[in-house]
Amino acid sequence: MTLSLPTVTSRQQSWAGLIETYRPYLPVTDTTPVVTLLEGNTPLIPAPAIEAQIGRQVRVLVKYDGLNPTGSFKDRGMTMAISKAKEAGAKAVICASTGNTSAAAAAYAKRGGMRAFVLIPDGYVALGKLAQALLYGAEVLAIKGNFDQALHIVRDMATSYPVTLVNSVNPYRLEGQKTAAFEIVEALGTAPDWLCIPVGNAGNITAYWMGFCEYHATGKSDRLPRMMGFQAAGAAPLITGQKVANPDTLATAIRIGNPANWEKAIAVQSASQGQFNAVTDEEILDAYRLLASQEGIFCEPASAASVAGLLKVKDQIPTGATVVCVLTGNGLKDPDTAIKHSQSSFKQGIAPELKAVAEAMGF
Amino acid sequence: MTLSLPTVTSRQQSWAGLIETYRPYLPVTDTTPVVTLLEGNTPLIPAPAIEAQIGRQVRVLVKYDGLNPTGSFKDRGMTMAISKAKEAGAKAVICASTGNTSAAAAAYAKRGGMRAFVLIPDGYVALGKLAQALLYGAEVLAIKGNFDQALHIVRDMATSYPVTLVNSVNPYRLEGQKTAAFEIVEALGTAPDWLCIPVGNAGNITAYWMGFCEYHATGKSDRLPRMMGFQAAGAAPLITGQKVANPDTLATAIRIGNPANWEKAIAVQSASQGQFNAVTDEEILDAYRLLASQEGIFCEPASAASVAGLLKVKDQIPTGATVVCVLTGNGLKDPDTAIKHSQSSFKQGIAPELKAVAEAMGF
Numbered sequence: 133m134t135l136s137l138p139t140v141t142s143r144q145q146s147w148a149g150l151i152e153t154y155r156p157y158l159p160v161t162d163t164t165p166v167v168t169l170l171e172g173n174t175p176l177i178p179a180p181a182i183e184a185q186i187g188r189q190v191r192v193l194v195k196y197d198g199l200n201p202t203g204s205f206k207d208r209g210m211t212m213a214i215s216k217a218k219e220a221g222a223k224a225v226i227c228a229s230t231g232n233t234s235a236a237a238a239a240y241a242k243r244g245g246m247r248a249f250v251l252i253p254d255g256y257v258a259l260g261k262l263a264q265a266l267l268y269g270a271e272v273l274a275i276k277g278n279f280d281q282a283l284h285i286v287r288d289m290a291t292s293y294p295v296t297l298v299n300s301v302n303p304y305r306l307e308g309q310k311t312a313a314f315e316i317v318e319a320l321g322t323a324p325d326w327l328c329i330p331v332g333n334a335g336n337i338t339a340y341w342m343g344f345c346e347y348h349a350t351g352k353s354d355r356l357p358r359m360m361g362f363q364a365a366g367a368a369p370l371i372t373g374q375k376v377a378n379p380d381t382l383a384t385a386i387r388i389g390n391p392a393n394w395e396k397a398i399a400v401q402s403a404s405q406g407q408f409n410a411v412t413d414e415e416i417l418d419a420y421r422l423l424a425s426q427e428g429i430f431c432e433p434a435s436a437a438s439v440a441g442l443l444k445v446k447d448q449i450p451t452g453a454t455v456v457c458v459l460t461g462n463g464l465k466d467p468d469t470a471i472k473h474s475q476s477s478f479k480q481g482i483a484p485e486l487k488a489v490a491e492a493m494g495f
Numbered sequence: 496m497t498l499s500l501p502t503v504t505s506r507q508q509s510w511a512g513l514i515e516t517y518r519p520y521l522p523v524t525d526t527t528p529v530v531t532l533l534e535g536n537t538p539l540i541p542a543p544a545i546e547a548q549i550g551r552q553v554r555v556l557v558k559y560d561g562l563n564p565t566g567s568f569k570d571r572g573m574t575m576a577i578s579k580a581k582e583a584g585a586k587a588v589i590c591a592s593t594g595n596t597s598a599a600a601a602a603y604a605k606r607g608g609m610r611a612f613v614l615i616p617d618g619y620v621a622l623g624k625l626a627q628a629l630l631y632g633a634e635v636l637a638i639k640g641n642f643d644q645a646l647h648i649v650r651d652m653a654t655s656y657p658v659t660l661v662n663s664v665n666p667y668r669l670e671g672q673k674t675a676a677f678e679i680v681e682a683l684g685t686a687p688d689w690l691c692i693p694v695g696n697a698g699n700i701t702a703y704w705m706g707f708c709e710y711h712a713t714g715k716s717d718r719l720p721r722m723m724g725f726q727a728a729g730a731a732p733l734i735t736g737q738k739v740a741n742p743d744t745l746a747t748a749i750r751i752g753n754p755a756n757w758e759k760a761i762a763v764q765s766a767s768q769g770q771f772n773a774v775t776d777e778e779i780l781d782a783y784r785l786l787a788s789q790e791g792i793f794c795e796p797a798s799a800a801s802v803a804g805l806l807k808v809k810d811q812i813p814t815g816a817t818v819v820c821v822l823t824g825n826g827l828k829d830p831d832t833a834i835k836h837s838q839s840s841f842k843q844g845i846a847p848e849l850k851a852v853a854e855a856m857g858f
Contacts, residue, residue, distance in 0.1 A: 146539070146681065146682040147536075147538065169538070169540060169791055169792065170538035170539075170540055173510075173536070173538075175510065175532070175533035175536075175564070176509070176533075177532060177533055177564075196564070199562050199563075199564065200562075201538070201540075201559070201562065201791070201792070202791075202793065203825070203827055224856075238791075239787075239791035239792075239793070240791060242787075242788050242789060242791050243789070243790060243791030249856055251852065254843055254844060254845075259834055260830055260834065262841075263830045263833040263834045263837070264793060264826070264827065264830070264833060266833065266834070266837040266839040266841065267783075267784070267787040267788070267793060267826065267833040267836075267837045267839070268787050268788060268791060268793065269787065269788030269789075269839055270839060271839060271840045271842075271856070272839065272840070272841045272842070273842050273845055273852060273855050273856070274841070274842065274843040274844065274845065275845045275846070275847045275851075275852065276844060276845065276846060276847055277847030281847045282847075285847065285848070285849055285852050288849045289849065289852060289853065289856075292849065292853070293853055293856075293858050295856075318509065319509040420630075421630070424602075424605075424630040424631050424632065425605050425630070425631060425632030426605060426606070426632075427606060428532055428564070428565075428601075428602035428603060428605050428606030428631060429532065429564070429602075430565065430602070430627060430630060430631065462566070462825075462827060463627070463630065464566055464627065464825060464827035464828060465827060467623055467626045467627070467830065470626040470627060470629065470630040471622055471623065471626045471629070473630075474626065474629040474630045476628075476629040476630070476632055476633060476634060476635065477634045477635065478625075478629065478634075478635045478637070479634075479635070479636050479637065480617055480637040481617060481637065481639060482617075482636055482637065482638045482639065483638070483639060484638040484639055484640030484644045484645075484648065485648070486648055486651045486652065486655065488638075489614065489636060489638065489648050489652060490652065490655075490656055492636050493587075493612055493634070493636070493652075493656075493658075495656050
């Protein structure tokens with residue numbers, strides 16, 4: 133029963149996860165136990181609807197990192213942080229987080245056979261946001277205090293007890309995250325002219341820049357991108373130069389008033405001749421809906437800040453330039469925003485007959 | 496600033512989506528407009544915790560198709576169905592679905608510049624389940640009738656009006672879905688000994704078998720797998736041989752009483768010397784939690800039926816065999832089940848002090 137069908141040509145090797153793929157660029161050795169969910173290798177999707185809004189032969193693609201195993205770019209950093217924790221003999225990890233970090237930490241820690249503790253402020257968070265971490269088996273501790281106190285305590289815990297801290301101060305996380313830049317360079321053959329990225333704690337923009345610089349240094353890219361960072365208007369300390377005591381935006385993943393990587397982000401902006409700008413929640417929502425309803429891509433609201441920002445400064449893009457927008461998280465992480473802000477039509481009470489349905493459809 | 500870092504060796508070509516990758520195996524021509532979100536290329540993740548429960552050198556991997564662009568395997572079929580609809584000049588597509596099909600149909604249709612209609616029974620579904628389709632821009636029509644009537648009407652609509660039906664009767668969907676089998680063969684170098692898969696409408700098991708047979712016929716695989724299909728006990732017509740009037744299971748994605756591909760599924764079972772079995776909701780939930788809390792993989796409840804089934808019949812697996820379990824959807828699609836059925840620890844009211852937290856952690 134052998135047929136002579138043509139051979140598939142554009143085959144790829146099976147993806148082995150970030151650490152195996154980029155081993156020479158990462159601080160691991162042959163004896164580091166690799167804890168992986170085969171993260172990375174996320175699609176770089178052309179965005180023709182966004183291109184149409186810009187014109188002038190500008191090419192736009194989105195790096196859809198929401199397709200990582202736990203639904204966000206945090207997996208890139210967490211495979212490194214957890215592998216190194218395991219290498220060091222840790223039996224437990226801890227973080228203060230109510231969102232993507234806690235989910236990634238729990239998934240990788242449990243896969244690595246470790247306990248995962250998540251510290252949060254009492255009453256701070258809807259249970260829904262923690263559903264994912266809980267199912268992964270995180271042990272959640274809610275303190276009678278605020279988020280700053282939680283951060284303080286997890287740092288102390290990691291100093292005084294045999295528990296590894298996997299919050300963003302963990303240095304291995306940026307090492308893992310930089311691989312997203314490698315993937316973009318490999319897909320395009322070089323770096324883009326612009327890299328548009330949401331900025332909260334400013335770890336990811338720092339990591340991308342590290343990645344682009346390393347690939348430039350080794351000759352894999354013939355250029356370095358301008359790093360265009362976008363913060364939510366209600367949480368824009370890098371734009372105003374002032375800490376924000378009560379950051380306010382529906383883009384929860386970038387609702388941060390005092391970025392952990394503030395100085396690094398400013399250095400990236402300067403070295404790349406980049407620019408930081410603020411986008412309003414309305415602009416974020418417009419981009420969020422545009423991505424879903426015209427490109428077919430469902431991202432977290434915070435992710436859409438990169439596209440909102442690109443559209444805001446579109447007149448500055450050189451004609452014919454290539455732009456990559458980073459979408460950091462999966463829209464499925466935040467169904468409430470989708471329900472609240474979709475503008476789609478929902479007609480009810482239609483008679484169960486062909487004609488009635490056709491009429492409702494406009495035929 | 497050129498450094499002499501080693502070259503990355505395990506590089507892969509950039510993934511161009513299913514249709515471009517498997518073009519010779521799919522019913523497309525050079526003029527077919529390809530509507531793609533770069534679906535497919537999903538990870539095949541080793542499952543050491545499941546292996547440990549089985550022993551005897553059995554190798555277990557999970558095909559995590561929840562990492563497709565809209566969060567389920569439906570994207571594989573939808574890139575084909577929508578590309579062919581566009582090729583035929585369709586301006587709109589329609590389906591009756593409250594779940595993964597409607598999300599995939601909406602995303603691909605809108606990306607292809609078409610309208611997407613979703614027909615559902617009035618009051619049948621929580622808005623949450625439709626959030627994703629609505630954000631993609633689906634136009635939802637709720638009829639005063641049941642799901643069978645909705646199915647009937649969408650079929651009639653597609654016959655009488657210029658609207659393409661993208662429900663599971665669309666023949667192109669199975670063509671796209673079969674590519675998951677191709678990916679598995681390429682990752683393993685051959686087909687697995689067993690393929691464990693959740694069965695609802697029985698389209699996916701049919702498609703996988705098509706894919707394995709094609710790769711076997713062309714010599715890409717030296718074997719064909721036994722197809723092990725698992726239905727939920729409350730919706731198991733293929734096991735009982737009787738239609739189920741009111742199918743009942745929390746695994747909503749396989750809650751189907753009268754599978755569209757009934758005969759095809761029986762033919763696959765027979766040709767592959769496979770077996771169909773039922774798993775209870777409790778067994779499904781146990782597998783769902785096991786996958787999350789030990790493997791670090793968050794899937795839809797229905798997806799976990801493949802693992803629940805494997806564990807149920809584990810004594811039948813030949814020593815040293817390789818088994819692949821298909822995880823059809825992303826757990827983020829169904830946060831309510833995660834909240835309700837996680838068994839993790841959540842402690843509240845802890846004093847905001849190192850000692851109190853350490854004590855709560857058991858130190």
